Amino acid sequence: MDQVDFEGHSLWGAVDDLRQKLIEADQVAAPEHFVLIDQLRFDQLQYVVRGMQVHRPPPEAEADVIAMMDYLSGVVAAAAAELDVYPIDRRGIYLSNAARLIGQALEVLEAPSRTSAPRPGPPGSPVGAAATAAAVDHQASAGIGGDSGGPSEPDARHAKQSHGQRLVLGIGAVVLAVILGTVVAFGAIGGDSEVGAGCTSLRVVTAASYRPALAAVADDLANRDNCVRLDITVADGRSAEPTVDEEHAHVWISDDASWLEQYEAEEAEEYGADSEEAQLNYRPLATSPVLFASSPAMAARIKRAGGGWTGLAALVDSDQPPSIVTMDPASTGDGLVALGGLGDAVWDSQGMDASALLLNRAYRNHRTASDLATTTLADDEVALVPEHLLAGDRSGGSVITAPADRTVTMRYSWYATDVDASDPAIQTARAELLAALTTEPSADAAREAANLRDVRGGTPPTALSPEDTWLDRQLPTANPVLDAHKVDHVFSTWYAADRKADVLVVVDVSGSMAAPAPGSGRPLIDLVRQNVKHLADELPSDARLGVWGFGSRLVGDRDYIDVDPFGPLSPDHRRRLAKDLDRLEARDTGTGLYDTVLAAYQSALDDARPDVRFQVMVFTDGVNQDDPGGMSAGDLHKALADIADPEAAVGLTVVQVGDGSTTTLESALRPVDGEVVTIDSAHDVVATFIHLAAGGLHG
Numbered sequence: 059m060d061q062v063d064f065e066g067h068s069l070w071g072a073v074d075d076l077r078q079k080l081i082e083a084d085q086v087a088a089p090e091h092f093v094l095i096d097q098l099r100f101d102q103l104q105y106v107v108r109g110m111q112v113h114r115p116p117p118e119a120e121a122d123v124i125a126m127m128d129y130l131s132g133v134v135a136a137a138a139a140e141l142d143v144y145p146i147d148r149r150g151i152y153l154s155n156a157a158r159l160i161g162q163a164l165e166v167l168e169a170p171s172r173t174s175a176p177r178p179g180p181p182g183s184p185v186g187a188a189a190t191a192a193a194v195d196h197q198a199s200a201g202i203g204g205d206s207g208g209p210s211e212p213d214a215r216h217a218k219q220s221h222g223q224r225l226v227l228g229i230g231a232v233v234l235a236v237i238l239g240t241v242v243a244f245g246a247i248g249g250d251s252e253v254g255a256g257c258t259s260l261r262v263v264t265a266a267s268y269r270p271a272l273a274a275v276a277d278d279l280a281n282r283d284n285c286v287r288l289d290i291t292v293a294d295g296r297s298a299e300p301t302v303d304e305e306h307a308h309v310w311i312s313d314d315a316s317w318l319e320q321y322e323a324e325e326a327e328e329y330g331a332d333s334e335e336a337q338l339n340y341r342p343l344a345t346s347p348v349l350f351a352s353s354p355a356m357a358a359r360i361k362r363a364g365g366g367w368t369g370l371a372a373l374v375d376s377d378q379p380p381s382i383v384t385m386d387p388a389s390t391g392d393g394l395v396a397l398g399g400l401g402d403a404v405w406d407s408q409g410m411d412a413s414a415l416l417l418n419r420a421y422r423n424h425r426t427a428s429d430l431a432t433t434t435l436a437d438d439e440v441a442l443v444p445e446h447l448l449a450g451d452r453s454g455g456s457v458i459t460a461p462a463d464r465t466v467t468m469r470y471s472w473y474a475t476d477v478d479a480s481d482p483a484i485q486t487a488r489a490e491l492l493a494a495l496t497t498e499p500s501a502d503a504a505r506e507a508a509n510l511r512d513v514r515g516g517t518p519p520t521a522l523s524p525e526d527t528w529l530d531r532q533l534p535t536a537n538p539v540l541d542a543h544k545v546d547h548v549f550s551t552w553y554a555a556d557r558k559a560d561v562l563v564v565v566d567v568s569g570s571m572a573a574p575a576p577g578s579g580r581p582l583i584d585l586v587r588q589n590v591k592h593l594a595d596e597l598p599s600d601a602r603l604g605v606w607g608f609g610s611r612l613v614g615d616r617d618y619i620d621v622d623p624f625g626p627l628s629p630d631h632r633r634r635l636a637k638d639l640d641r642l643e644a645r646d647t648g649t650g651l652y653d654t655v656l657a658a659y660q661s662a663l664d665d666a667r668p669d670v671r672f673q674v675m676v677f678t679d680g681v682n683q684d685d686p687g688g689m690s691a692g693d694l695h696k697a698l699a700d701i702a703d704p705e706a707a708v709g710l711t712v713v714q715v716g717d718g719s720t721t722t723l724e725s726a727l728r729p730v731d732g733e734v735v736t737i738d739s740a741h742d743v744v745a746t747f748i749h750l751a752a753g754g755l756h757g
Contacts, residue, residue: 072135094157275494312470349444379423445519565642569645695725
C-alpha cells in the first residue's frame with residue numbers, strides 16, 4: 059500500500075462528509091439535542107486523521123489495516139446517513155444512531171487486546187461485532203483511558219471535554235496504533251499448543267454468545283483419533299455473513315436462523331430461487347427464548363393487556379406507549395429477533411402494513427443497551443431480553459416475565475458452507491463437530507456453557523436462579539423463523555441507510571378522492587398528501603422520489619400529470635415537494651388506471667438504478683372507469699408481459715381503498731408479479747405508507 063493508495067482511501071472522504079453533516083445538524087439542533095450533538099463532534103478527528111496520513115502500514119500488517127480502514131469507512135458513511143436525515147426529521151434518534159455506530163467501531167477497534175476478537179465488517183457495513191451502550195448513556199465508558207463521563211449539565215453546549223470528542227480521539231488513537239503495526243489477533247482453540255500438529259483445521263465463524271459452547275467441546279475434538287482443531291472467528295449480526303466469505307469458513311453458526319434465511323433470499327435473488335446456491339440446509343443447535351424485563355408496575359400493565367407479545371404490541375400502539383429497550387438489531391440476533399418478534403405479534407392478524415407501523419412506533423420510543431441483564435430500566439421501559447443473558451450478573455433489579463401468548467426464540471443454527479466440500483478430512487471434521495454439539499453427551503455441556511436450551515426449548519440452563527418464576531413454566535409455542543422480508547422491516551425501520559430506494563407514488567385525483575377517508579373526517583386526498591410528505595421525511599437523501607396524479611385525459615389524451623418531478627431527495631427537492639403536494643387536489647375526472655399503471659411501470663424501468671430497488675405505488679379509491687379510449691385489463695396484461703424485465707428490481711403495487719373486487723386487476727399485473735393491496739380505513743392509509751418507507755410493498 060503506497061502513500062497514494064493510503065491517502066486516497068475512502069475513509070478520509072467519509073470523515074469529511076460526516077463532519078459536514080454534523081455541521082448541518084448542529085445548525086438546526088434543538089436545545090434538548092445539544093448533548094447528543096456534543097457526543098458527535100468531530101472537530102478534533104480532522105487533526106487526528108491528518109496526522110495518521112503521514113504513516114503507512116508495514117507490509118506484514120497491511121491486509122489487516124486495509125480491512126480495518128474499509129470497516130471504518132463503512133461505519134462513518136452509515137453514521138453520516140443517519141445525520142443526513144436529522145435536519146429534515148429532527149428527532150434525537152438519528153443522532154443516537156450515529157453515535158451508536160461510532161461506538162460500535164470503537165468496540166471492534168479495541169479488539170487487539172482480546173483473544174479471538176471479532177473481525178471488522180465489510181466495506182459499507184453499518185455495524186460492528188457487538189452493540190455498545192446507548193449513545194445517551196453518559197455513564198458508559200466510551201474512550202480509551204481517562205474520565206469518560208459526559209457533560210455534567212444536561213443543556214451543556216459543545217463542552218470542551220465532551221464524550222464525543224474523547225470517543226473520536228479514542229478511535230483515532232486505536233486506528234493509528236493499528237496503522238503503525240498493531241494487528242488484530244484471532245485465536246484457534248483446541249487443547250494445548252502441541253496438540254493439533256496432525257489435526258484437521260476447521261474454520262468456524264460463530265456468534266460471540268455461542269463461542270463458549272465451542273470452547274466446551276474443543277479439547278475433546280483436539281484429542282480424538284480424528285483430531286479436529288477449531289479455528290474460530292467471532293462475528294455477529296450483519297458482519298457475520300461477509301466474514302464467512304472472507305474467512306473461507308467451513309461452518310457458520312449463527313445466533314438465529316433469520317440470518318441464514320436472509321442469506322438464502324440473497325442467493326435466490328442472485329442465482330434464482332430454484333438454484334442449488336439458493337437452497338440452504340441449516341440445522342438448529344440450541345435456543346434461547348426472549349423474555350420481558352420491566353419494573354413491577356410495567357409488568358402488571360403488560361399482564362392487564364394480555365400478558366404477551368400481542369398485549370405489548372397494543373401498548374406500543376397506545377396513547378402512553380412504553381419505551382422498548384433491546385440490543386442493537388444489526389449487531390446481534392439478540393436485538394433482531396426481539397424486535398422482529400414484536401413486529402410479528404400483529405403480522406398474522408393485521409397484516410404487513412400494521413406490522414411495519416408497529417415497528418415504526420416502537421422505534422420512536424426505543425433505547426439500545428449493550429448489557430440488557432444489568433441495565434437499569436425506567437418505569438416506562440420494557441427490555442426484550444434473551445434468556446441466555448440472564449445467567450450472569452443481574453444488577454438491574456427488574457422483574458422478568460415470560461410472554462403468555464407465544465415464544466419469540468433465538469434459534470442458534472448450523473450451516474455447512476461449500477468450502478472444501480469434497481475434502482474427506484473436512485467432511486469428517488464437520489461431522490465430528492456437529493455430533494459433539496448435537497447427539498453426543500458433550501452437547502448438553504456445550505449448551506450449558508452458553509446458557510442455552512435445546513432445540514425443543516425444554517430444559518432451561520442450570521446457571522439461572524431457581525427463584526426465577528418463569529423457569530418452571532411450559533413456554534408457549536414458538537414463532538416461525540423471521541423471513542428476509544421481516545428482517546428487512548427491522549433494518550429499514552432502525553437505519554436510514556437501509557431505506558435507500560427509488561419510489562414513484564401515483565395518486566388517483568378523481569372526484570371521489572375528495573370524500574372523507576373511511577373512519578376519518580378528512581378527505582382521502584388530504585390524507586394521501588400528508589403521508590407522501592412523511593414518506594419523503596423517512597427516505598435518506600440518496601433515495602429518489604417522484605409523484606404523479608392520474609385521472610382520465612388530464613393532459614390531452616394522457617391520463618396522468620407530473621405533480622413532483624422524480625429525482626434525488628436533495629434539500630431543494632424536499633422544499634419543492636411540500637409545495638407541489640399542496641397543489642394535489644381531486645378533480646372532476648374519470649380513473650384511467652390501466653394506462654397509468656403501464657406508463658408508471660415503464661417509467662420505473664427506464665429510471666431504475668443497478669442494485670437499488672424501485673417501488674411503484676399506485677393509490678386509488680376506484681377501478682378503471684370513465685376513460686374513453688383507454689386500454690382494457692387484457693391490454694394491460696399483454697403490454698406488461700411485453701416490457702417485463704426479470705432482471706429489473708422494480709416492484710409494482712396498487713393500493714385500492716374499499717372492498718371492490720381485485721381479481722381482474724391482479725390478473726393484469728401478473729406478468730410483472732404486481733400486487734394489489736386493499737385497505738378500508740384511514741389507519742390503513744398511514745400503515746401503507748409506513749410500510750412503503752420500511753422496505754416497499756412486497757408480498
